[in-house]
Amino acid sequence: MVQPRCRIVGWGNCVPDQVVTNDDLARTLDTSDKWIRECTGIRQRRVAAATEFTSTLAVQAARAALDVAGLPAGELDLIIVSTATPDYPVPSTACLVQHALDASRAAAFDLAAGCSGFVYALTVGSQMIQAGAYRNILVIGAETMSRVTDWKDRNTCVLLGDGAGAFVLQASDQAGGVLSCWLGSDGSGSKLLTIPAGGSRCPASLTSVRDGLHYLKMSGREVFRFATQIIRRAVVEVTARAGLKIADIDLVIPHQANLRVIQSAARALELPLDKFFVNIDKYGNTSAASIPIAVCDAVAEGRLKPDARVVLVAFGAGLTWGAMTVQWAPAPSRLSGTGFQPVARKDKFAATWAAVPVP
Numbered sequence: 001m002v003q004p005r006c007r008i009v010g011w012g013n014c015v016p017d018q019v020v021t022n023d024d025l026a027r028t029l030d031t032s033d034k035w036i037r038e039c040t041g042i043r044q045r046r047v048a049a050a051t052e053f054t055s056t057l058a059v060q061a062a063r064a065a066l067d068v069a070g071l072p073a074g075e076l077d078l079i080i081v082s083t084a085t086p087d088y089p090v091p092s093t094a095c096l097v098q099h100a101l102d103a104s105r106a107a108a109f110d111l112a113a114g115c116s117g118f119v120y121a122l123t124v125g126s127q128m129i130q131a132g133a134y135r136n137i138l139v140i141g142a143e144t145m146s147r148v149t150d151w152k153d154r155n156t157c158v159l160l161g162d163g164a165g166a167f168v169l170q171a172s173d174q175a176g177g178v179l180s181c182w183l184g185s186d187g188s189g190s191k192l193l194t195i196p197a198g199g200s201r202c203p204a205s206l207t208s209v210r211d212g213l214h215y216l217k218m219s220g221r222e223v224f225r226f227a228t229q230i231i232r233r234a235v236v237e238v239t240a241r242a243g244l245k246i247a248d249i250d251l252v253i254p255h256q257a258n259l260r261v262i263q264s265a266a267r268a269l270e271l272p273l274d275k276f277f278v279n280i281d282k283y284g285n286t287s288a289a290s291i292p293i294a295v296c297d298a299v300a301e302g303r304l305k306p307d308a309r310v311v312l313v314a315f316g317a318g319l320t321w322g323a324m325t326v327q328w329a330p331a332p333s334r335l336s337g338t339g340f341q342p343v344a345r346k347d348k349f350a351a352t353w354a355a356v357p358v359p
Contacts, residue, residue, distance in 0.1 A: 006126040007177035007329060010071065010168030012064020013296040014057045015046040015161075015283060022158070029154045036158045037281075041259025045161030045284030047146045055087045055096040057164035058142035061292070062101060065138065065166040073101040077134035079108040080125055082117030082141045082288040084195075084317065085148055086110055097140065106138070114193065115255050115316025117141060117288035119183070119324055122167065122312070126178040126324075129171045137169040141288035148195055150215035159257070160216070161284035165292020176307070176329025180241035182234060182322065189226060189319035192219045224261060230321045231265035234313050238323035246271065248309055249325075253298060255314035256280035256290045277303055287316070304328055
């Protein structure tokens with residue numbers, strides 16, 4: 001029996017309509033547009049409305065991805081949602097998405113690996129397909145980071161944004177698709193990027209809320225140092241696993257955390273910056289949604305073409321990291337000459353979700 005390949009046949013994204021610029025933040029913080037842009041590369045970020053949640057953003061991104069793939073939700077075998085900001089601790093956000101899509105035959109679960117989560121989820125999904133367990137898998141990275149952001153802390157609030165992105169993975173006997181992957185972690189750095197309260201170690205209480213322990217805390221310098229080192233290491237490792245050289249890679253799509261991190265990685269890899277796709281200026285750091293949103297933008301801008309060899313690489317809380325080499329070979333019957341741009345469709349789902357009972 002020939003092992004099936006895993007190909008990415010659909011993609012879509014969704015970002016909230018509300019834009020918060022650096023100038024908006026400067027009205028209430030001791031900061032400026034110039035300082036934020038020079039330190040991070042960010043100009044603006046998207047913030048979810050009161051009627052938008054991680055699940056609603058995920059569903060809209062999923063619908064756009066399924067539309068590109070030409071696949072009915074009822075044919076999905078599995079849904080994986082990577083998020084650090086689920087709607088609830090229980091049930092999983094993936095189950096809410098499964099219900100909203102009416103993907104009746106799909107199993108569903110959440111995966112938590114911080115900003116690396118989407119690459120982790122892609123790896124899990126691709127391995128399940130290559131093992132012959134499933135044929136059609138929906139992988140989503142979705143976040144409402146604004147709900148865990150301390151808007152008085154300029155060290156973190158200037159960085160974060162909300163959004164979602166989704167891929168449809170499919171078993172295929174055609175060339176292309178996922179070529180290699182590599183995941184890693186170093187739990188000794190777990191305290192460098194954390195939300196201290198809300199779990200079993202520090203349950204919600206008046207004290208935890210008063211002290212702002214439900215907000216994201218980050219040791220910026222240490223995380224920056226880790227990120228600049230691990231991106232180079234991950235790109236070199238995953239490229240070698242694919243039997244390729246660095247020079248063979250057409251595009252690197254990194255986690256959009258900080259422009260300076262990306263610039264440093266480009267120098268370390270001795271690659272020109274234009275080999276890296278960057279859209280952090282528009283969205284900020286959307287955590288697990290960062291890479292799929294960037295992929296959608298890269299396709300829409302003509303930077304990611306069929307047969308291109310691309311490396312997806314991320315790092316995040318845990319500390320974790322992950323990288324994947326992909327030969328971008330989407331289904332030609334769906335894409336040739338369409339000029340498709342993966343912009344999420346607006347529908348009544350976001351406005352009505354609050355009325356849907358929790359299982």
